[in-house]
Amino acid sequence: MTTLEHSIVMGGSMAGLLAAAALAPHSARVTIIDRDPLPVDGPDAFAPRRGVPQGGTVHRLLALGEARMEELLPGLREELLAAGAVPRAAREADPVPDEATPNEGAPAAADGPLGTDEHDAPGIDEPGTLWLTRPVLEGVVRRRVLALPGVEAVQGAVGGLLTSDDKRTVTGVQLRGGEVDELRGDLVVDAAGRSSRAATWVEGLGFERPRTLGTRVHVAYTSQRLRLREGALPEGTESLGQPATGNSPFTIDLEPCGADEHILSIAGTARHQPPTDLEGLLDMVALLPERETADALDSALEGAEPVGEPSVAKAAGAHRQLWEETTDGPAGLVHIGDSAAMFTPLYGQGMTMAAVGAVALRETLAEDGAEGLAARFPRLLGALLDRAWEITTSRDAQIPGAEMLVDGAVVEELPAAGSLVGAGQSTGETLR
Numbered sequence: 547m548t549t550l551e552h553s554i555v556m557g558g559s560m561a562g563l564l565a566a567a568a569l570a571p572h573s574a575r576v577t578i579i580d581r582d583p584l585p586v587d588g589p590d591a592f593a594p595r596r597g598v599p600q601g602g603t604v605h606r607l608l609a610l611g612e613a614r615m616e617e618l619l620p621g622l623r624e625e626l627l628a629a630g631a632v633p634r635a636a637r638e639a640d641p642v643p644d645e646a647t648p649n650e651g652a653p654a655a656a657d658g659p660l661g662t663d664e665h666d667a668p669g670i671d672e673p674g675t676l677w678l679t680r681p682v683l684e685g686v687v688r689r690r691v692l693a694l695p696g697v698e699a700v701q702g703a704v705g706g707l708l709t710s711d712d713k714r715t716v717t718g719v720q721l722r723g724g725e726v727d728e729l730r731g732d733l734v735v736d737a738a739g740r741s742s743r744a745a746t747w748v749e750g751l752g753f754e755r756p757r758t759l760g761t762r763v764h765v766a767y768t769s770q771r772l773r774l775r776e777g778a779l780p781e782g783t784e785s786l787g788q789p790a791t792g793n794s795p796f797t798i799d800l801e802p803c804g805a806d807e808h809i810l811s812i813a814g815t816a817r818h819q820p821p822t823d824l825e826g827l828l829d830m831v832a833l834l835p836e837r838e839t840a841d842a843l844d845s846a847l848e849g850a851e852p853v854g855e856p857s858v859a860k861a862a863g864a865h866r867q868l869w870e871e872t873t874d875g876p877a878g879l880v881h882i883g884d885s886a887a888m889f890t891p892l893y894g895q896g897m898t899m900a901a902v903g904a905v906a907l908r909e910t911l912a913e914d915g916a917e918g919l920a921a922r923f924p925r926l927l928g929a930l931l932d933r934a935w936e937i938t939t940s941r942d943a944q945i946p947g948a949e950m951l952v953d954g955a956v957v958e959e960l961p962a963a964g965s966l967v968g969a970g971q972s973t974g975e976t977l978r
């Protein structure tokens with residue numbers, strides 16, 4: 547059922563691509579705008595790019611994210627395998643902190659197994675079934691999405707919103723550095739990630755700016771792709787790692803990433819910066835106080851050959867814009883992915899929650915059409931984000947020196963997820 551004429555997606559990273567896949571059945575045209583070119587052919591299709599500086603860092607996709615992406619793009623898992631992703635043999639269970647609601651936000655079992663009939667619905671914190679790199683995942687998703695009927699990519703930087711004369715409806719975007727100066731459409735999706743300026747633009751139109759919640763744990767990563775020697779890992783072992791402990795703020799992981807390569811990743815919290823060169827990373831591994839892990843890692847890394855340069859990335863912590871709390875805002879604009887909620891990378895939730903949001907977008911368009919979408923979608927998405935947000939923020943709170951923020955100001959404790967949508971606000975009664 548096509549309900550929209552032209553949807554514009556700001557940002558062509560994971561959230562933007564998945565949102566475009568969600569919109570494709572409901573919109574005659576979908577235009578994805580990104581500052582970067584979005585190649586689908588040749589080696590550049592699977593290469594890191596400027597707009598995703600975290601692309602070289604180890605990226606894990608949770609089972610829920612795989613399931614949601616597969617729903618949007620059936621057959622994706624097979625294509626990822628063909629592009630070099632490797633299946634995880636063992637899926638050691640990450641504990642879900644609150645057993646009461648482990649599957650909230652997850653698809654029902656009947657929604658689709660992850661390639662096997664026996665597989666139950668994944669919990670929100672369940673590890674995925676694939677080892678892969680971020681560029682391979684994004685490249686395959688991009689190729690699939692840009693092959694959908696009516697979907698195209700345009701290179702350019704969105705510099706602002708176009709609106710109706712009364713400023714109550716977003717009618718398109720202004721572009722810089724592209725072939726055209728503006729694009730008009732009946733829906734704009736903000737998937738511009740953590741650098742999104744949508745809140746400032748919305749405020750400039752005279753609407754309320756969303757309140758924000760956040761954490762500051764200052765994570766710094768160095769990741770190095772490696773080719774290990776044959777039989778480097780102990781028999782029956784796919785990956786090795788050492789979580790941060792009371793003695794050390796560094797998490798160390800050595801895991802496959804496809805194409806016969808592994809990634810050695812060291813992440814420090816609370817401004818503890820891991821070394822940024824391979825020699826330094828290896829020294830840190832060798833000096834680990836946990837001797838058993840150190841010996842296993844040391845021996846696995848012996849004779850390893852680096853592939854490319856180390857990749858360095860940082861994240862302050864989690865950040866959430868409470869669009870669901872605002873009572874008024876322009877029609878024709880919704881937010882998805884990191885621009886709505888950015889999760890602390892240590893727990894690997896960002897891409898998964900982008901996929902959860904995209905499926906919710908597709909479903910609400912199918913069930914209730916585009917009318918009132920800008921008012922409806924933030925509440926719908928907010929409720930789906932709450933559980934993952936709680937996991938991120940409660941884990942962050944355990945990190946020494948962690949700060950909790952409301953509207954940028956440090957607070958003792960964050961309000962519980964979902965508690966800030968006022969009791970007086972009934973869903974769907976706003977003008978949007």
Ligand SMILES: Cc1cc2nc3c(=O)[nH]c(=O)nc-3n(C[C@H](O)[C@H](O)[C@H](O)COP(=O)(O)OP(=O)(O)OC[C@H]3O[C@@H](n4cnc5c(N)ncnc54)[C@H](O)[C@@H]3O)c2cc1C
Pocket residue numbers: 556557558559560561562579580581582596597598600603604605606607608702703704705737738739740741742767859860861882883884885889891892893894895896897898900
């Ligand atoms: C160090 C690090 C490690 C991470 N590890 C994991 C992990 O293991 N697992 C996981 O699931 N997630 C991880 N994440 C999070 C994950 O990368 C994001 O959640 C995911 O990329 C979805 O983000 P997004 O698409 O909303 O935004 P982004 O990926 O930030 O993309 C935003 C896009 O918008 C474009 N853009 C921005 N502004 C404009 C503009 N004005 N005009 C045009 N284009 C614009 C950018 O070029 C970019 O392509 C990690 C993040 C970091 C920082």
